[in-house]
Amino acid sequence: MKIIYKYITVISCISLLISCSKKYETEPINRITEDLVFDPVDKNADYAQQFLNGTYLLLPDWYNRIDGSFLDAGTDDALASKDGSSIDNFRNGRISANVLPDNTWSRNYSGIRRANLFLSKIDIVPAPADRKVQWKAEARFLRAYFYFELTKRWGGVPLLGDKVLSLSDQLNYKRNTLQECNTYILSELESIKSSLLPVAITDGDWGRANQGAAMALKARVLLYAASPLNNPGNDLQKWSLATQAAKDVINLNNYALATDFIASLNATRNSEFIFIREQALSQSVENNNGPVGYIVGAGATSPSQNLVDAFLTINGKTINENGSGYDSSNPYLNRDPRLDATIMYNGKMWLSRPVETFEGGQDKPGGNRIQTKTGYYLRKFMGKFENSTSYSNQGHHVILFRYAEILLNYAEALNESSGPVQEVYNSLIAIRKRAGIKAGGDNQYGLPSGASQSAMRSLIWNERRIELAFEEHRFWDLRRWKLAESVLNQPVKGVKITKKQDGSFTYSVFDAAPSVFDASKMYYNPIPYSEILTNPNMVQNPGWSF
Template sequence: MKKNPILWLALGGVLLAGCKKDFLDLSPQATSSAANFFQTPSQIEQAVNGAYVPLRDLTNLEYWVYGEMRSDNTSFQYNNTDRGQESQREFVDEFLVSANSESVLSYWQGSYRGISRCNDVLGHVDAVAMTADKKNQYIGEAKFLRAWYYYNLVRQYGGVPLRLESVGSPAEAKSPGRATLDAVYTQIVADLTDAAAKLPTKAAYAAADAGRATKGAATALLASVYLTRKDYPNALTQLRAVRSAGYSLLSSYRSVFDPANKNNAESIFEVQYLGSQPAISSYFTYTFAPYTSGNLVTGDAATRNLNGASGWNIPTPELINAYETGDLRKDASLQLGYKDATGTFVAQPYVSKYNFGIVAPGRTDTDFPVLRYADVLLMQAEVLNEQGYAAGGEAFDLLNQVRRRAGLPDKTAAAVSSQAAFRDAVLQERRVELAFENQRWYDLVRTGRAVSVLNAQGVLEKARKTFLPASAYQVTTNNLLLPIPQYELTLDNLEQNPL
């Protein structure tokens, strides 16, 4: 279904699931038409649950391909026995992706699938009798998710069509064309502002609803949007609000990602997976394992030949060397290799941040972090510095809270003695603290460093991978936006990004 947009349009988001036990339990229970489906609070809740599904799908693939592999943090393990993924992932890493790429299209369509489901909720919820608190919660969840989908779209494609109404027929499906960048961001801010006003706090949810969007999540995402737009006063207001909401750093960095510790005190929003159910399990452990490692990295005896399904999001030597001596985050996040069946060490780095064992063959239970408190601390440190460098001030304290948890000494004004130097220190800290969490690409673009950093990275990649074409890693400002999928250009008469 994920690859068939026609089928999804026909279903209209109504093959949704019940939520008696847990809002992740999304097995279809009935087929209805939109005209008679949105009648009860339970049906609205099912529709809200359905709006989370594309988020889970995109996180399993497209988000890390475009949020991490396009950066200088990760690349790929070249597999000369399986070239089937070349256009989908290798070309992304090499900045050779085209408008006809399957992953460019699936990113776009998956995002709009989520937006469509949010619009269905928002278009019908007011007509259903329920308590004001429940109605506010459902509206808040839908607006948070819609803002998230648009936030990723606008950062990857630029101005995109703003679809804000529930679509009831094919005649209503055509968009008014690409909105301006400002218009898309204005809508994102409006959605998040309303979501933050309406959503419950994290503590107010019942245990079965853990992982739903919260007031804190909407506020933290709004802060990220303001930071991206360089609106530092508003970003600071939102960040201070998050910091007063009861979140805290865990003492152990590794435990933040442990599936036995989901939705912990540091977690503001994470994509929920359930390894006991095939359709809603995660599989990052397999994807990020070296394809040559068989089951030695995954620990899955039933999986012996990973081949083209693995060897992706491989840490670059530059990221590995970015960790300071003694940084506890390094061993928690990556491994420099693995031992083969004979006990011989194979020097092939891989991401281990999400490797906590399997639940069943091919399935893991690991969630994916989207917003966490450490990110908030570093965002606030950045904002304060952009508003004015203060030697040894609050920004230093925020930065050093993150460093202390990693086992590192404080940064001092003697070593970081200017606004520019502190800017570099925060970006470096974000790189290693948030490695493999799909943040690095956006940080490089937001800070205006993407073109220079990635061209320099390309020189290093070409020296290591002599098989790469000469046209690889020729990064210009045009590469900072993905091409609009050719399918959507033709279908919706959209204007292409500069190529």
């Protein structure tokens, strides 16, 4: 495989960890070898630990990572504000083996190779035995994570085991089946989760793999395996396994929903974080996505009217339900507080003035400037700058697992295996209560009593959509639920807002962009052409050329 050739050189193996060490400074870059990284006289194992830390850097990112866009801009939840962004290829159905905006094949196999190299060499280093045990478990966790990132995009992929490949090795690996890949991932996680990884992470090691992370990954893998895309016969045992895996995380009693939804997403650490990819404090999300009429704000993301309409009203009902209190002439009043925490809408206070996305407003000026295509901007992940005059540095960690997802995973799997039992309700109530939905006279937070399994399924799907928006779930959820062929063949909608002379507004929903999804092939991505070209044993996914 091309990726193996690309990463077998030792320079790439240590490119992420060259430090200020004099030992490295005195070696020409082209002579830095794995023997310098895994050094038998490095009594503190500094270089080996830096190598492992560098492997963490290959974990996924979220923020504007695909040509300046969130992955969600390839779904019905948003558009890229910039014309011609490569993320549009997902929406217009123009991806191919040569045109693949989210091509992480090389990145993930690089991480796998780094993990394998670390595991093969760490015993050379005179580090304390207990540290090496934990580091090995971390490397195995990372390797399992990288494999899952591959399988959710491509299905079955080649499993390399512990092999560290070199130029002299046979590189024409065949693809393993998805079931074989899942079995491998789950066996690795099962081996390390209980005795080899720490139960909790101390402040100095925040962001490192832990038992909760391994168990959360297991729960997500099993949820995907049980979903309609990968479980067409609806084997209830698969749903039961997913249910228990999520319940196991809950039963750790190490995690809880944070009380403040906005603050929790910018926190350095909190009770809801299970596993994060740490980032330096910055203003990057605000600068990239803030409305364009402010001193700083590139307005890169345009959330859709489709997503806005999915948010509940304050009493937990959908906007179309009887008794919801929704007012189409004042559409943002008395809504689920998560709408205010996720979307910049017309009239919302930001940096001490109301956002103006009406036609001709400061944030929708028209002309050739990049600006919202839908009448909305992204607010999620930003600090509390409603009454500020400028941005300050914020925590924009990539929250790879948080407790709200586990509750939603549990509710979904339990509903599918056992129906809408009380524990399903309890999970959704906990999430809605934290969001600020009113309890109502029945303390059901808008959830209907005696819901059918099908009705509860729809409620859970929508709850995931609004709770986890822009956290790279919607793209994969639509695929694993086999909903993409219906949802992603509908236009992405926006709103045209006109300001009247009396200062009030009219709202007109319009089709902002068409969408195309070919169900015959697009549930899995095409294997990159470079891999097909260099490996005669690499079989392309059904429906794709090359």
